[in-house]
Amino acid sequence: MPRRKFDVFSMSFLDAICCGFGSVVLIFMLITAQGNAHVKRLTEDRRSEALLVEQQVLEARKNLAEILNSLEVLDRAKVTTEGLSQRVLAELDAAKQELATSESESLARRERLEKLKSDIASLEESAKRLENQTQKSAAGASVHGFKGNGDRLYLTGMRVGGSHVLILVDASASMLDETLVNILRMRNMSDDKKLRSEKWRQAVSIVDWISTQIPTTAQFQIYAFNTRAEPLVEGSAGQWLKLDGPTLEKALGRLRKLVPRDGTSLENAFLVAKSLNPQPDNLIVITDGLPTQGAQPATKKLVDGDDRLRFFERAVAALPKRLPVSTILLPMEGDPAAPSQFWNLAKATQGSFMAPSRDWP
Numbered sequence: 001m002p003r004r005k006f007d008v009f010s011m012s013f014l015d016a017i018c019c020g021f022g023s024v025v026l027i028f029m030l031i032t033a034q035g036n037a038h039v040k041r042l043t044e045d046r047r048s049e050a051l052l053v054e055q056q057v058l059e060a061r062k063n064l065a066e067i068l069n070s071l072e073v074l075d076r077a078k079v080t081t082e083g084l085s086q087r088v089l090a091e092l093d094a095a096k097q098e099l100a101t102s103e104s105e106s107l108a109r110r111e112r113l114e115k116l117k118s119d120i121a122s123l124e125e126s127a128k129r130l131e132n133q134t135q136k137s138a139a140g141a142s143v144h145g146f147k148g149n150g151d152r153l154y155l156t157g158m159r160v161g162g163s164h165v166l167i168l169v170d171a172s173a174s175m176l177d178e179t180l181v182n183i184l185r186m187r188n189m190s191d192d193k194k195l196r197s198e199k200w201r202q203a204v205s206i207v208d209w210i211s212t213q214i215p216t217t218a219q220f221q222i223y224a225f226n227t228r229a230e231p232l233v234e235g236s237a238g239q240w241l242k243l244d245g246p247t248l249e250k251a252l253g254r255l256r257k258l259v260p261r262d263g264t265s266l267e268n269a270f271l272v273a274k275s276l277n278p279q280p281d282n283l284i285v286i287t288d289g290l291p292t293q294g295a296q297p298a299t300k301k302l303v304d305g306d307d308r309l310r311f312f313e314r315a316v317a318a319l320p321k322r323l324p325v326s327t328i329l330l331p332m333e334g335d336p337a338a339p340s341q342f343w344n345l346a347k348a349t350q351g352s353f354m355a356p357s358r359d360w361p
Contacts, residue, residue, distance in 0.1 A: 159351075227264070263297075283319075322349075
């Protein structure tokens with residue numbers, strides 16, 4: 001049998017080659033798969049880190065925008081504050097100047113008040129000397145009698161003459177007492193207690209006493225005023241009354257029942273003098289201070305001293321020409337300018353001024 005020929009590329013060899021190649025391919029694939037998994041893990045980690053960094057960048061940009069907005073707001077607030085501070089400084093300087101002016105005016109008013117007190121003391125001394133020289137009036141010379149406390153009818157220097165005598169009596173709430181606190185307290189009390197207040201009873205007694213000094217041949221009229229002015233005898237507005245006992249008692253009886261209330265309009269009271277025909281030749285005012293309103297109610301809730309001076313000047317302007325005005329001023333807290341103003345009015349009109357003691361008449 002012939003010998004088989006040797007072939008290098010026999011089936012066994014090819015099988016071995018294929019097996020070896022397959023092993024190499026398998027090893028390569030395993031190595032590649034493991035490498036790809038490692039790279040994938042690294043890539044995912046880097047992507048997560050990148051996302052985190054990107055989120056942090058967005059947050060930082062957002063915070064930066066908020067900070068820039070806050071800075072802009074602060075800049076605007078700074079500008080506004082600087083403007084306000086300049087205005088406040090200007091207002092402070094103006095307030096200091098106003099305070100200095102007010103202090104100088106207060107000092108001048110205080111000096112005028114001291115001079116007025118000195119003049120009043122001098123007048124009282126003169127009044128006492130005149131009283132010693134005055135003889136008592138004969139009994140029955142008056143249609144109405146008045147009995148004071150003992151011999152205290154020591155009012156002199158006030159002329160109660162004339163053919164037409166007008167008496168104006170303040171019936172505002174301030175006539176209830178001398179202090180603001182007691183006035184507020186009295187306003188909440190009953191009408192009976194208001195009528196018994198010492199200050200109001202003194203005002204009624206003063207009107208009663210003046211009525212006894214009016215000449216029997218004269219005509220008279222008595223008005224009570226607060227925010228308005230009304231005659232004590234109903235239906236007699238704008239008319240003169242004959243000085244007889246029943247008419248005078250009717251007027252005084254109405255006054256004794258009148259309850260003080262509301263504010264004070266001296267302008268409406270002085271306008272009464274113009275409404276009468278003929279106009280009065282003697283005007284006597286019983287009050288306790290400067291008015292708190294003009295002919296119309298005040299627009300301000302709080303009326304200060306300057307407002308009251310303006311209301312007084314308007315009231316004086318409403319007076320008829322050449323009419324003597326005599327004032328009996330009762331005490332009132334917080335109105336230091338009243339005595340000097342009524343004193344000047346008396347001098348300008350050739351009238352008289354008096355601030356009576358608490359036990360007069």
